[in-house]
Amino acid sequence: MQVGDVLRKKAARVATVRMNETVAIAAQLMRSSNISALVVKDVVRTEGNTAVGMFTERDVVRAIAEHGAAGANLKVSQLISVQQLLSCNSTDTLEHVRHIMNRAHIRHLPVIDNYSLIGVISMRDISSAYDDEARAAKPAASAA
Numbered sequence: 001m002q003v004g005d006v007l008r009k010k011a012a013r014v015a016t017v018r019m020n021e022t023v024a025i026a027a028q029l030m031r032s033s034n035i036s037a038l039v040v041k042d043v044v045r046t047e048g049n050t051a052v053g054m055f056t057e058r059d060v061v062r063a064i065a066e067h068g069a070a071g072a073n074l075k076v077s078q079l080i081s082v083q084q085l086l087s088c089n090s091t092d093t094l095e096h097v098r099h100i101m102n103r104a105h106i107r108h109l110p111v112i113d114n115y116s117l118i119g120v121i122s123m124r125d126i127s128s129a130y131d132d133e134a135r136a137a138k139p140a141a142s143a144a
Contacts, residue, residue, distance in 0.1 A: 003097055003111055004090030006129050007119040014110075014119055016041045017055055019077040023063045026055050026076050037108040039117060040080055051087070051110050051117045053080035087112045090119075094126050101126075 017026045017038040026038055040053040059079045063071030087110045088097045097109060101123055111119040 001094050001129055001133065002090065003088055003092050003094065003119075003121050006094065006121055006125050007090060007111060010119065010125070012119075014039060014117055016051075016117075017076055018043065019052065019075065019080075021076050022072065023060055023074050023076065023079065024072040027060050027072070030057065030060075037120065037122070039110050039120060040076055051085060051112065053085055054106070054108050054110065054120075055080055056108060085110070088121065089113050094129055097121060098123070098126050 015029060015033050015035055015038050017029055017040055019040055019042050029038060030036060037054050037056040039051050040055050042050050042052045055076050059076075060071075063074050063079055065071075067074060086100060086104055086106065088100065090111055090113050101107065101109060107123045109121050110117055111121055
């Protein structure tokens, strides 16, 4: 199974936040969308909107734990690592993406095809896809 197979079953909209937004704004976006991660974008004049990282619930917790209430006023850019954005593409297998996530200790990965952000895949998405696949195979095995 490929990443694209999972993305086709998800909402098309990709939730993003700009680097210069505050932790409070990012947290509100996650809450209102009922999601646990946002793709962080940087507005670059020559390249348009560029995905530079992920901002997650863990980042919100870290901001508050390290800075108290003032953590809500920190910029998203102060909390994300922008060294090398880990990503995948829609033709990657779920097993490959799961391996990347496990190795990097992350739960969300942006999906980028032809330099365009097309979605986000999560460890939960992968787990659900494997569960669905197992359920679909079970009746066929029972009929044999």
